[in-house]
Amino acid sequence: MIQDVLNRYILQSAQEVQFRLGHKTSFKKNREWIEADTESLSLSEWEDLKDLCLRPDEKMFLETKGYIRGIFSDQKNTWIFSFVEWKENLKAYFSYVSKATNINNIQNPAYLEALKNKNGIHIVSGFKQSGKSTLIRELVEDLKINSPQQIVLHSDPSILTRQLDETVFQLGADTLSWETTHPFYDGVDVVIVDMNDVSHWEKWIQFAEEGKKVFITMAANSVENVLLQVRSHLSGEKDNPLWQRFVRQLSSILNQKIVGLAEGSVHEILVLKA
Known part of the structure; x- marks a missing residue:
């Protein structure tokens, strides 16, 4: 048996x-x-x-x-x-599935509740090599415990790619240009974008508008810097509606300030109300 x-x-x-x-x-x-x-x-x-x-x-x-x-x-x-x-x-x-999980010592009920129950765009940011990919992995493991979900990962070779198990369907940078209607995305609940440089913003925004959870990692030193970077990517008169669509779909931003401490980590967190 x-x-x-x-x-x-x-x-x-x-x-x-x-x-x-x-x-x-x-x-x-x-x-x-x-x-x-x-x-x-x-x-x-x-x-x-x-x-x-x-x-x-x-x-x-x-x-x-x-x-x-x-x-x-x-x-x-x-x-x-x-x-x-x-x-x-x-x-x-x-x-x-272990009987206990620890999401990188994050003890913010509002943020954890948003991750569990809110779709839309969730951004994990921090300085380079601050553990963003590791944190994403822990968040995904927690999602899998709560319910079986179809998860797709777009990623550069990283610690995330090496450590996630084979139940996460991993795609390389060459698939970023795939349309949201590509058959591979049928039935997908969670999309992860763990790239050194984030592109194709309209695609990720559209996924969020369709009711999916979208996790994006970014190199940034604060929540404000994340918003400034995204606004810069979506700048231009013709793209203003895209920025507005992004704001409507944004659910949370987490910026890792200090990680690896024995007593925990320090984060700056923004959670948007429904």
Whole structure:
């Protein structure tokens, strides 16, 4: 039974488990993947895995879209899973959900409530190498615990890309020009933009207008500086409506002032009222 397999890996401090058709099952421990089985996963075992985790409508979604995410729980543990069926690539990832989370020592109820319940644009800012990508990762992990969500990441190679599990669909800079109507975005709930230089603002604003959560990282030394930078990007008489659209969709800005302290971190936070 899959429950027994997953719980056995928990006893070995596994953080993720990968099932892949035609390959040995492996689990991730301390950033190292370890082969756990002596035999490769068979087609019947793959179908059994889907039967256990997916409803009939979810199987249909997997067949048409090529991927699906969700939550698998038993009496002991909870896992976030993702199934991928794309051409000859059939695999499933299970990411263990710890029983407690710590969002970078942020203790601001209004901000955390906004992240949980408000769609729109959420900007995480700070000086370069201040841990913006790490904070985004922690925010995403918290989102996944609250509910299974389809998450897409546009990112430069970074700590975020290396540490996020395979249930987050990661896209490179070459996909930034994709239209919002691209089939890949169908069913997406959260869009993350973790780039050195933010561009295509109209695209992110439109996603927010469609009811998605949009996380954007920016290099800035204050909340005011974030707003000035965005206004500069959207400046010009013809773009004034775009700035107004941005303001209407803006939900929060967090600026990391001091991070890495034993007793916590220091942030400047702006949360807009509904």
